[in-house]
Amino acid sequence: MHIRTFGCQMNAYDTGKLKALLAEDGFEPTEDMADADLIVVNTCSIRDKPEQKLHSFLGEARHVRRARQAQGGDVMLAVAGCVAQQEGAKLQRRYKDLDLVFGPDAVTRVRELVKRAEHERVLDTDFIDADDYVFADQVDPDADASPTAFVTIQKGCDNKCTFCIVPTTRGGELSRPSAQILEEVRALTARGVKEITLIGQNVNSYGLKVAGERTFAQLLYAVAELPGVERIRYTTSHPRDMGPDVVQAYRDLPQLTSHLHLPVQSGSDAVLRRMKRFYTRERYLRLVDELRAARPDLALSTDFIVGFPGESDADFEDTMDLLGAVGFHTSFSFRYSPRPGTPALKLIDRGDEVPADVASARLQRLQARQRTLARAAMDAMVGTVQQVLVEGWSRNDPGVICGRTGTFKTINFPGDVALVGATVPVRVTTAYTNSLKGEAVA
Numbered sequence: 466m467h468i469r470t471f472g473c474q475m476n477a478y479d480t481g482k483l484k485a486l487l488a489e490d491g492f493e494p495t496e497d498m499a500d501a502d503l504i505v506v507n508t509c510s511i512r513d514k515p516e517q518k519l520h521s522f523l524g525e526a527r528h529v530r531r532a533r534q535a536q537g538g539d540v541m542l543a544v545a546g547c548v549a550q551q552e553g554a555k556l557q558r559r560y561k562d563l564d565l566v567f568g569p570d571a572v573t574r575v576r577e578l579v580k581r582a583e584h585e586r587v588l589d590t591d592f593i594d595a596d597d598y599v600f601a602d603q604v605d606p607d608a609d610a611s612p613t614a615f616v617t618i619q620k621g622c623d624n625k626c627t628f629c630i631v632p633t634t635r636g637g638e639l640s641r642p643s644a645q646i647l648e649e650v651r652a653l654t655a656r657g658v659k660e661i662t663l664i665g666q667n668v669n670s671y672g673l674k675v676a677g678e679r680t681f682a683q684l685l686y687a688v689a690e691l692p693g694v695e696r697i698r699y700t701t702s703h704p705r706d707m708g709p710d711v712v713q714a715y716r717d718l719p720q721l722t723s724h725l726h727l728p729v730q731s732g733s734d735a736v737l738r739r740m741k742r743f744y745t746r747e748r749y750l751r752l753v754d755e756l757r758a759a760r761p762d763l764a765l766s767t768d769f770i771v772g773f774p775g776e777s778d779a780d781f782e783d784t785m786d787l788l789g790a791v792g793f794h795t796s797f798s799f800r801y802s803p804r805p806g807t808p809a810l811k812l813i814d815r816g817d818e819v820p821a822d823v824a825s826a827r828l829q830r831l832q833a834r835q836r837t838l839a840r841a842a843m844d845a846m847v848g849t850v851q852q853v854l855v856e857g858w859s860r861n862d863p864g865v866i867c868g869r870t871g872t873f874k875t876i877n878f879p880g881d882v883a884l885v886g887a888t889v890p891v892r893v894t895t896a897y898t899n900s901l902k903g904e905a906v907a
């Protein structure tokens with residue numbers, strides 16, 4: 466099996482589950498598509514660009530299939546993920562040789578679906594009732610290869626941010642039983658994993674709708690108590706739902722790393738209202754102050770959408786002002802991308818669309834400012850000693866190992882790869898735009 470994954474951590478995690486489940490039927494992963502008997506593309510539809518990646522990938526995959534058929538063999542082609550959920554039958558009509566199309570909720574049914582697809586074309590984009598939904602507990606077979614791992618804590622989202630397609634493609638929010646989460650963390654630390662990243666669309670609302678279940682803060686404390694857990698990260702947060710109990714966890718839990726991704730999307734209250742984010746810039750800034758009081762070295766990253774329908778010059782200046790006021794270490798910023806079936810499309814229909822050239826100019830300005838802030842944050846680390854979790858060889862320098870600081874910075878330094886999985890003190894000697902260089906401190 467060859468699985469190509471586009472998009473977010475949730476997709477990466479689902480791919481791990483697909484590998485684990487299909488391995489039970491004898492499928493082995495291969496990096497080389499030409500060797501595969503089953504090709505799966507796990508897709509993303511958060512914006513138009515990632516959606517287009519599917520079509521270029523299918524071009525490659527169909528080429529492999531035709532070559533295999535010419536030799537008398539065959540390859541099964543499958544599309545999974547958010548575009549499969551969003552486009553489903555349309556994809557099957559467009560690509561006559563697609564054997565299987567299945568949405569995120571069907572990941573746990575993949576073995577049965579692949580067996581059926583040997584005899585007929587299969588489409589499965591049904592959402593599973595909350596009472597019947599089962600989170601797969603098989604551990605990603607590649608988990609041994611890294612001291613870090615993702616663990617999902619929920620699926621779907623009940624928020625209705627007007628630009629977002631996730632509730633359409635991943636369905637309503639469902640919290641995974643905390644006992645199952647803790648069991649998966651135990652299984653991962655038993656295999657040498659030291660850093661756990663808890664993932665969900667809106668982790669802060671975890672457990673709130675399940676009687677007797679832990680809250681997100683309580684889950685953090687429970688994971689921190691487990692033997693072998695050295696570091697805890699989580700994503701994605703929602704500023705409206707982040708409460709004082711999570712802020713307090715930054716005081717109490719040294720395992721909680723000093724990096725937080727806290728999407729703000731815009732610095733303008735008018736735009737935040739149109740996005741239905743349900744917090745104000747003032748509330749966001751106050752939350753940042755509370756978090757920094759609890760953890761002074763906290764490195765913040767965020768998401769920005771520019772050119773959202775109706776965004777005025779003054780609105781954009783509010784965004785630029787908030788960017789400077791917080792001093793984000795990094796941010797992921799994009800021009801607004803109209804997504805099928807999302808409420809924000811109505812704003813376009815009534816003529817509030819921001820011209821593409823205006824949106825592009827705003828994006829360039831924001832990204833230029835962010836680069837300056839990011840560089841300043843990197844430069845400020847030179848001379849400091851960072852606790853680094855070693856993850857493997859540096860991608861670029863042979864004989865140099867690589868890891869991450871608590872603030873989620875990549876750092877390369879001379880050392881033995883036998884240190885993978887160890888947390889070692891490293892003095893930062895040089896800062897670059899996206900990474901650091903250092904030397905191990907004896």
Ligand code: SF4
Binds near residue numbers: 622623631632666667
């Ligand atoms: S919180 Fe909003 S942006 Fe995030 S997944 Fe849910 S609807 Fe989308």
